[in-house]
Amino acid sequence: xxxxxxxxxxxxxxxxxxxxxxxxxxxxxxxxxxxxxxxxxxxxxxxxxxxxxxxxxxxxxxxxxxxxxxxxxxxxxxxxxxxxxxxxxxxxxxxxxxxxxxxxxxxxxxxxxxxxxxxxxxxxxxxxxxxxxxxxxxxxxxxxxxxxxxxxxxxxxxxxxxxxxxxxxx
Amino acid sequence: xxxxxxxxxxxxxxxxxxxxxxxxxxxxxxxxxxxxxxxxxxxxxxxxxxxxxxxxxxxxxxxxxxxxxxxxxxxxxxxxxxxxxxxxxxxxxxxxxxxxxxxxxxxxxxxxxxxxxxxxxxxxxxxxxxxxxxxxxxxxx
Numbered sequence: 001x002x003x004x005x006x007x008x009x010x011x012x013x014x015x016x017x018x019x020x021x022x023x024x025x026x027x028x029x030x031x032x033x034x035x036x037x038x039x040x041x042x043x044x045x046x047x048x049x050x051x052x053x054x055x056x057x058x059x060x061x062x063x064x065x066x067x068x069x070x071x072x073x074x075x076x077x078x079x080x081x082x083x084x085x086x087x088x089x090x091x092x093x094x095x096x097x098x099x100x101x102x103x104x105x106x107x108x109x110x111x112x113x114x115x116x117x118x119x120x121x122x123x124x125x126x127x128x129x130x131x132x133x134x135x136x137x138x139x140x141x142x143x144x145x146x147x148x149x150x151x152x153x154x155x156x157x158x159x160x161x162x163x164x165x166x167x168x169x170x
Numbered sequence: 171x172x173x174x175x176x177x178x179x180x181x182x183x184x185x186x187x188x189x190x191x192x193x194x195x196x197x198x199x200x201x202x203x204x205x206x207x208x209x210x211x212x213x214x215x216x217x218x219x220x221x222x223x224x225x226x227x228x229x230x231x232x233x234x235x236x237x238x239x240x241x242x243x244x245x246x247x248x249x250x251x252x253x254x255x256x257x258x259x260x261x262x263x264x265x266x267x268x269x270x271x272x273x274x275x276x277x278x279x280x281x282x283x284x285x286x287x288x289x290x291x292x293x294x295x296x297x298x299x300x301x302x303x304x305x306x307x308x309x310x311x
Contacts (some may be wrong), residue, residue: 025222044222046224061213061220064209064212071202071206072253075194089174096233097229100228101217101227102223162311
């Protein structure tokens, strides 16, 4: 059900074939400056924004969620002020959230690389899968001498390996 | 630490109308709880925009490193969320039960003004009973 209006105007799209229901919907990789290094989508029927705006909104959501969880953390007394930028690994982070239509899994590396995987809400714990994707990134992107850090990833090997891995994700 | 750390109720425009702390270390001050409530309200709305398919109703469960946050939104847009220990079960039914208490003791109270902070003795009383650990276990039969 939709409470915040607006989406009624978008015509419903055909349902996703059930065989693909467990596969990933989209994936984002951001660097620590908020630049989207790679964006992939496998089945996404709804687009409310242009791709650039969509990336900005996603990065903003993750940033705010991080400051939210840092401040909310019930196990820590010294939490500082809300909204103060946190270094990677500092403060209480989160690894996933779930809505009725999708599940978003999130990982941040110590260097500030953020990997986001959006899957069906029934998907299980994907922390290990994200680590594997991070390994792919290290192997095929970081170790590529022709890659300039901070630019969009155009590595053929990375793309094919990633596609294959996410397609086989249970 | 208790299984349930805190409970928030947000009205449909993002204002905090109820906050209760059940033993998290370092209690938040009023300003921070208000800020967190409106921050959650907006993130809930943004998560609907980012959905890959139509019909998204916002975040239901947020899994952080040290806590889980379960959120329930009523048909009128009032949001209830509890912060609990990671992996705590039966929170959905607890939230539904709190919603029932809210309709019975807050909305049916003739002196309660809609969208204003909740100050109802009966609600507080019944809520603290519901939150007690054994009751949580009972709800999840």
